[in-house]
Amino acid sequence: MSELIKTFDKLPKLVKVILALPVLDIVWAVYRLCRSLEKKSAIGIVLAILMLFFCPAIFWLVDIITLLVIDKVVWID
Numbered sequence: 001m002s003e004l005i006k007t008f009d010k011l012p013k014l015v016k017v018i019l020a021l022p023v024l025d026i027v028w029a030v031y032r033l034c035r036s037l038e039k040k041s042a043i044g045i046v047l048a049i050l051m052l053f054f055c056p057a058i059f060w061l062v063d064i065i066t067l068l069v070i071d072k073v074v075w076i077d
Contacts, residue, residue: 001034001037001038002038004031004034005031005034005035005038008031009072013067013068013071016067016071016073017064017067017068020060020063020064020067020073021060021064022056022057022060025056025059025060025063026052026056028059028063028073029048029051029052029056029059030052031073032044032047032048032051032073032075033045033048033049033052035048035075035077036048036075036077039077041076041077043076044075044076044077047076062074
């Protein structure tokens, strides 16, 4: 899983923003779940699962803004 996280972190900014578009934003929900699983964060895992199923339509805009400003997807790590 750490390889997946590193791969996503090394993507160019344009690709990251494209992956944050409304339909494709599920990719970042999976990324968050992998980060939480790697760090064994129970709260992060639960929130990532909830985001995966219930909130992808909400967080795509937050993801795009944070990717453009700080080049990262914000998460609770």
